[in-house]
Amino acid sequence: MARLKFLCDADRCIECNACVTACKNENEVPWGINRRRVVTINDGKPGERSISMACMHCTDAPCKAVCPVDCFYNTADGIVLHSKDLCIGCGYCFYACPFGAPQYPRVGNFGSRGKMDKCTYCAGGPEPDLTAAEYQKYGANRIAEGKLPLCAEMCSTKSLLAGDGEIIAAIYKERVLKRGYGSGAWGWKTAYRETIDV
């Protein structure tokens, strides 16, 4: 069974934000929520790199561990999903998440949080696959259609890679060997407790 992961090759990312837009459009993400974002490190300085970041679908996910109502679950592919029916909007997963992935729609005054929303790896939620209920709560389920997440699929420089961890790691490794440099697989150590050694 594949272990699905994300890998952002920062040496290729041109900060075009197409992944962000693709995600918002494909999943009808509500206003104010960004399931994916592009962060630029050392902006305007030598060595500047941009990294597209969303939920990394961690191994032994911190969000899953701290959830007081245990609303997270793993798919057979290692994708971390959650149930919006069970979520109580406590905000704990955001405190635990290394990547700032969980987001909460504002449902009332002050800081009252609604049901948490995050990247689903375009794999929907606990509802039956490809139903209207699933789409309304979680967005697209491209995995059920045999497709990969749209953010990675339409990345113009193929900086953002999605797929089986071993395959995308091999692709990244090959690139680094060919071009002679690479700033590393951002977040892999934190998310998967492994790095790609070239």
Add this chain to the structure above:
Amino acid sequence: MTRTGHDRRWSARGIAAALTMLLALLLALPAATGSAFAQVNPTTEAVREEQLMQALDRVTGRVSIPDRKAATLIQVEGQEWRAYHERTLAWIGGIAILGMLAVLAVFFLVRGRIRTEAGPSGRTIVRFRWFERFVHWLTASCFVILALSGLNVAFGKSLLLPLIGPEAFSTFSMAAKYAHNYLSFPFTLGLVLMFFIWALRNIPSRVDVTWFAQGGGIVGKAHPPAGKFNAGQKMLFWLVILVGAAIAVSGYILLFPFYGTTIAGMQTAQVVHGLLGVLLTAVILGHIYIGTLGMEGAFDAMGNGEVDLNWARQHHSLWVAEEERKATVEGKRSVPPTAVPAE
């Protein structure tokens, strides 16, 4: 003359330089055809995750969306917070609460219920007027619900979830969250009112030293003198006020997320809130025990507000004396059942 010499020398140097350049170009040619960009090496300049993590324990950059929190790419403090929330807090909370229950059970078995030694006198004295009782029960009822809903966040998924199933547990937890959020306001009001009505009576005095020296009458058979509040009650009062205030402040930080706080601030607020919450819960368990099961006649003080005179003489001798003095000054008979003001 010197000028010509100089020129001559200059031209000689120029020729030498030209020759060196030509040589260098010839040597560099194969290398240049091999890799056109050999001079540019982005690896040496690229910002790397490990360096940033080692320097700051987090990676922060710039984002083009309004959410400032999104600029933090990776924060590893979340892992520490997770370890605290899942292990440290569970252990501390478990030991504090179960430990307190165990201590109380052992104490009850050893010491039994503390009786009024002289027996009931049949005459009562007003200990807490209606407003004092109202403030006590306002704070107390809020605290019970806040404590239970708080414990649900920490322990519910291990204890209650397997019993009632995910849907029912989630519905309950959602209701508990709202109760926890909204009851914080009357609880805080109760704390403020308690401070104003009881703070003066709870200022430590020399009598408290004797009280502690004699084990408060809890350990041993002594009945150390005490005013309206004994040293133990004073300690409880200040614990409730100070720890309660810290819990309230950290709770409001959590209730208004990211209003002037960062994620580190939110994590810290949660650590303080959870830790003090379980500790205060353990302390209050002791308070509930001594006010109900642990001591005969104690509940009346907060029940109907009137305590038996013999109970009052045994536990709060100085306070009774004070009340009697006040009654005489006011020209009334000594300690009539109802006409004595509580303070």
